[in-house]
Amino acid sequence: MKHVLAELEKRRAEARLGGGEKRIAAQHAKAKLTARERLEVLLDEGSFEEFDMYVEHRGTDFGMEKTKIPGDGVVTGWGTINGRTVFVFAKDFTVFGGSLSEAHAGKIMKIQDMALKNRAPIIGLFDAGGARIQEGVAALGGYGEVFQRNVLASGVIPQISVIMGPCAGGDVYSPAMTDFIFMVRDSSYMFVTGPDVVKTVTNETVTAEELGGASIHTTRSSIADGAYDNDVETLLEMRRLIDLLPLNNRAEIPEIDSFDTADRIEMSLDTLVPDNANKPYDIKELILKTVDEGDFFEIQAAFAKNIVTGFGRIEGRTVGFVANQPMVLAGVLDSDASRKAARFVRFCDAFSIPIVTFVDVPGFLPGTAQEYGGLIKHGAKLLFAYGEATVPKITIITRKAYGGAYDVMASKHLRGDLNYAWPSAQIAVMGAKGAVEIIFRAQNGDAEGLAARTKEYEDRFLSPFVAAERGYIDEVIMPHSTRRRIARGLRLLRNKSLENPWKKHDNIPL
Numbered sequence: 001m002k003h004v005l006a007e008l009e010k011r012r013a014e015a016r017l018g019g020g021e022k023r024i025a026a027q028h029a030k031a032k033l034t035a036r037e038r039l040e041v042l043l044d045e046g047s048f049e050e051f052d053m054y055v056e057h058r059g060t061d062f063g064m065e066k067t068k069i070p071g072d073g074v075v076t077g078w079g080t081i082n083g084r085t086v087f088v089f090a091k092d093f094t095v096f097g098g099s100l101s102e103a104h105a106g107k108i109m110k111i112q113d114m115a116l117k118n119r120a121p122i123i124g125l126f127d128a129g130g131a132r133i134q135e136g137v138a139a140l141g142g143y144g145e146v147f148q149r150n151v152l153a154s155g156v157i158p159q160i161s162v163i164m165g166p167c168a169g170g171d172v173y174s175p176a177m178t179d180f181i182f183m184v185r186d187s188s189y190m191f192v193t194g195p196d197v198v199k200t201v202t203n204e205t206v207t208a209e210e211l212g213g214a215s216i217h218t219t220r221s222s223i224a225d226g227a228y229d230n231d232v233e234t235l236l237e238m239r240r241l242i243d244l245l246p247l248n249n250r251a252e253i254p255e256i257d258s259f260d261t262a263d264r265i266e267m268s269l270d271t272l273v274p275d276n277a278n279k280p281y282d283i284k285e286l287i288l289k290t291v292d293e294g295d296f297f298e299i300q301a302a303f304a305k306n307i308v309t310g311f312g313r314i315e316g317r318t319v320g321f322v323a324n325q326p327m328v329l330a331g332v333l334d335s336d337a338s339r340k341a342a343r344f345v346r347f348c349d350a351f352s353i354p355i356v357t358f359v360d361v362p363g364f365l366p367g368t369a370q371e372y373g374g375l376i377k378h379g380a381k382l383l384f385a386y387g388e389a390t391v392p393k394i395t396i397i398t399r400k401a402y403g404g405a406y407d408v409m410a411s412k413h414l415r416g417d418l419n420y421a422w423p424s425a426q427i428a429v430m431g432a433k434g435a436v437e438i439i440f441r442a443q444n445g446d447a448e449g450l451a452a453r454t455k456e457y458e459d460r461f462l463s464p465f466v467a468a469e470r471g472y473i474d475e476v477i478m479p480h481s482t483r484r485r486i487a488r489g490l491r492l493l494r495n496k497s498l499e500n501p502w503k504k505h506d507n508i509p510l
């Protein structure tokens with residue numbers, strides 16, 4: 001017994017050392033934590049249970065049989081975040097650059113299978129160079145198995161990927177199939193092939209940061225959903241996100257004690273929308289004044305800023321918010337905004353998170369750049385996502401709801417459950433000036449006549465009442481009572497039951 005215990009201690013110590021002191025020091029020198037240190041920050045203290053610490057790779061080519069390191073470059077197991085179970089794996093860059101061997105893949109697959117079987121979220125911390133080159137197809141096969149499990153778990157349990165170092169190949173493709181990707185600024189990179197391969201193949205000279213740094217992926221490619229300044233901040237934000245998410249697609253929405261009152265009145269919202277319809281205002285002010293304690297977790301904050309997406313709580317329960325942002329491009333819907341919001345709406349629907357939509361949208365963005373870029377297809381994604389969603393949907397039009405964008409933004413026609421408008425709402429095919437110029441084209445030149453027609457159009461359509469007369473708007477509400485209305489609405493809709501017709505799956509325009 002004593003002998004076994006001594007052996008156990010020795011083996012554990014060896015495994016904990018990963019690639020050795022020198023490589024750990026190199027990791028620290030880059031302001032990065034080691035895999036185990038990261039898990040300590042991510043999980044509740046003392047809650048981590050590690051699996052497969054002694055697994056070694058089975059590679060024999062290129063001298064690999066002489067380089068076996070217990071754990072083989074990935075730390076796996078489970079633990080809790082504020083008491084709720086999560087499965088985790090953390091790539092250990094100090095061991096073969098965190099690359100994935102057949103044995104390493106087996107460890108991740110075990111965790112994926114357990115997470116799915118036990119219906120709990122899985123979080124992967126990535127810091128790795130993809131399939132282990134020395135193992136060839138055995139490693140590729142390993143990644144294929146991981147990908148397959150990503151697909152099967154999609155929509156069943158939340159899957160979160162955190163990119164915490166240079167990542168390539170399978171270590172970016174597996175994250176790409178998960179629900180959310182977060183990065184660490186200045187120390188994490190994502191690319192299918194690194195700068196050296198780029199140079200060889202295309203003769204293009206590019207740095208890792210330019211090719212796949214956090215700023216590229218949060219602002220241009222939209223691969224990443226957010227980025228933070230360092231490892232610790234990133235991991236603490238992941239704890240915050242997990243607190244907001246249900247454990248699986250059949251679990252209740254998490255509920256926490258809220259210090260906020262459901263019927264809190266916000267008088268300042270009555271003056272949020274400027275008198276001048278062309279003047280912007282910050283829709284985030286409305287979101288922050290609506291959610292419990294002003295606590296909002298934004299998704300893709302730096303990309304397609306003309307639409308805001310993220311999670312907050314009302315009466316302690318998670319709600320997904322989608323809101324046009326008049327501060328950026330007047331809140332117009334373009335391809336990027338449509339894709340961003342569509343993906344968010346689908347996540348909420350998959351995990352039964354109610355959706356609150358704030359609408360102030362002048363329409364879709366016209367022009368060749370958008371049309372050539374597939375605006376029709378991308379806009380259709382958002383239309384489709386709202387139309388298929390069966391979760392509670394509450395929509396509030398604060399100002400403009402023009403044209404096709406009126407339909408798209410969780411309108412009554414797309415099974416919006418509660419559709420409210422502020423008195424400042426304008427629901428029409430387009431703004432008055434454009435409308436009159438088209439309808440009365442023949443009278444062009446008659447400035448006085450056109451001004452009168454414009455006024456007539458404004459009086460008739462630029463109010464919430466034409467839509468309300470038809471029942472497309474359930475009620476015109478005062479801005480100050482928005483939170484109270486939403487809270488009551490969400491309570492009303494808690495037992496909402498709505499199912500789409502059976503199908504294998506839909507065919508959303510991808």
Ligand code: HXC
Pocket residue numbers: 095096097098099100128129130131132133134140143166167168169170171173193194
């Ligand atoms: C084996 C690897 C490795 C890999 C890195 N290492 N990637 N070993 N297989 N895939 C090793 C390095 O040899 C090195 O070992 C150590 O990890 C650290 O790597 P460095 O290159 O020194 O680090 P850095 O300069 O920070 O660059 C990191 C990197 C780069 C950008 C990830 O290593 C890289 O480009 N690696 C190859 C990426 C790649 O092409 N992977 C295969 C993808 S195919 P020593 O002992 O020298 O310190 C794939 C299939 C999936 O994944 C299918 C997708 C659909």
